[in-house]
Each structure stands twice: as structure tokens, then as C-alpha cells.
Amino acid sequence: MPDQNHDYGDRSLHSAWIEQESNGLYTCGVYIENGRIIDGPDGNLKKMARYLMDNYPIILFTTPNQDLLFSNIPDEMRGRFEEDMKRFGYGSRNGKSYSTLRLLSGACVGRDTCRLTYTDSEKFEPFLLDELEVKWGGMAESIGITGCERQCFRPATKTIGWVGSAFNMYQLKLMGTEDGRHQGRHLKDPKTGEIYLRMVKRQDVGMITDVLFEFYTANRLPDESRPGGMGYFHSRIGMEAIISHLKENPRTAKLMKPMKVVVNTRL
Numbered sequence: 001m002p003d004q005n006h007d008y009g010d011r012s013l014h015s016a017w018i019e020q021e022s023n024g025l026y027t028c029g030v031y032i033e034n035g036r037i038i039d040g041p042d043g044n045l046k047k048m049a050r051y052l053m054d055n056y057p058i059i060l061f062t063t064p065n066q067d068l069l070f071s072n073i074p075d076e077m078r079g080r081f082e083e084d085m086k087r088f089g090y091g092s093r094n095g096k097s098y099s100t101l102r103l104l105s106g107a108c109v110g111r112d113t114c115r116l117t118y119t120d121s122e123k124f125e126p127f128l129l130d131e132l133e134v135k136w137g138g139m140a141e142s143i144g145i146t147g148c149e150r151q152c153f154r155p156a157t158k159t160i161g162w163v164g165s166a167f168n169m170y171q172l173k174l175m176g177t178e179d180g181r182h183q184g185r186h187l188k189d190p191k192t193g194e195i196y197l198r199m200v201k202r203q204d205v206g207m208i209t210d211v212l213f214e215f216y217t218a219n220r221l222p223d224e225s226r227p228g229g230m231g232y233f234h235s236r237i238g239m240e241a242i243i244s245h246l247k248e249n250p251r252t253a254k255l256m257k258p259m260k261v262v263v264n265t266r267l
């Protein structure tokens, strides 16, 4: 019988260098924004992957987070391996190193790759992060975006989930935690059953996220200041308090109109 109480531990994105216990070789975990291995102004990642595969004795894996693992690298090759990655422009966007918030966030493919999508996800997330990381780049929290409720990137298991609800519209999910142990849900008032922020315009997503980060940093307890503490802050204060704050905040108040909808709120 499998152990029903087995603890799988915290979520790991397998970033950076990992020593392989079995043989003393190393694996390099390489962040690929939204899984797009492409050549562009922010690095020639496709050429880089090809070059590394041709010039090192490595085995390549992909991760559930859409990143790459280059494994079986001898210790003495690690310095040259890093230099080669930099040569192809790996590690930065718009001339700046990937922020912590960017490294922990992501999106599904969405438009135009997925025929089920309502709206952009992979094509929206990098620009949302550009907007947010000016102020919040050091935040060790995760934002997940998908183009529809099928939620292939699991936005409800991120601190802040934005799930496509129509063309250029997103619904907010909170209560998930960056460590993957808690699942997010709609902003549903537990007393009235009313749901908020189910149809948010794309241009308002960054502003609402900013308000949520401000609310968290101003009111968190010392223990909730740790990386990944924001979801636990949300759980402590509860959905009612979050909804109240968003109704009172002058920037979000006008958007806090309850929706009278009959939906499967487990989605």
C-alpha cells in the first residue's frame, strides 16, 4: 500500500547547478520563460541549446515547469558551460538579469498555439512581469497565467493566478501558495456568495497585482515575510478581508462589482 501521508516536500524548480548524487556529475537547470526555446532580442536560446548539445557530453530533460535540465556535466566543464550560455545571451531580458519574480512565474502557451484558449497567456506574461518587476522584481512569489480555465500552467497553485475568461480578460485566483501546497480559488464572498474580479481587462491586471503586493507587504507578519509567505498571509486574513480591501482601495474600488453568475466554481 502506498503511504497516504507521504510528504513530497516543497516544490523545486531545479534551477542552477545540482550535483548528481549517483555519479558526482552536475546538472544545470536552465530557466526558459514560458517554455519558449526561441532566438530573439533577449538571447538565442534555440542556438544555445543546439550548441550545448553538440559540444558537451550531456543528456537533456525538460521539466514540468517548462524549463531545461542539461545533465551529466563534469565539474571541470561547469565554468566554460556558463560562459557559453552567456555568449548566447542567456540570463537577461531587456538587458537586465531575470528577476526572482520572473523566475518563479510563468504561463501556458495560450494564443495562438492552443486552440482552446480565449486569450493571450505566454504572450502576455513577459510584459506583465516587465511592468511589475520595476517595483517587485525581488519578490519571491509566483504569478501564473493561462488562456482558459483548463489551467495547464496550474495558476491556481501560484500565489496569484490569472486565468483567461474571455478575449483580453482574466479572472483572479488567490489563496494558492508558491510552495504548491495550497490551491487558489475565485474571489467569492463567503457570506453573500458573490464573485469578484472574474472579468478583468488585460490593462488592469498589473495594477491589481500591484495593489495586492502593497497590501501584503504593508500587513504581513514577520513569519509571512519569508519567500513564499504571501499565500499564507492571504489564508490568515481570509477572502472577506481581501475583498474589503480591494473595495476600499481607490485604485481597485471601481472594478469591484459582484457578478451574479451560476458557474462551477471548482474550475
Ligand code: SF4
Pocket (backbone or CB within 6 Å): 108, 109, 110, 111, 114, 115, 116, 117, 118, 121, 146, 147, 148, 149, 150, 151, 152, 153
Ligand atoms: S490552459 Fe487553456 S489555453 Fe492554456 S494551454 Fe491549457 S487549454 Fe490551452
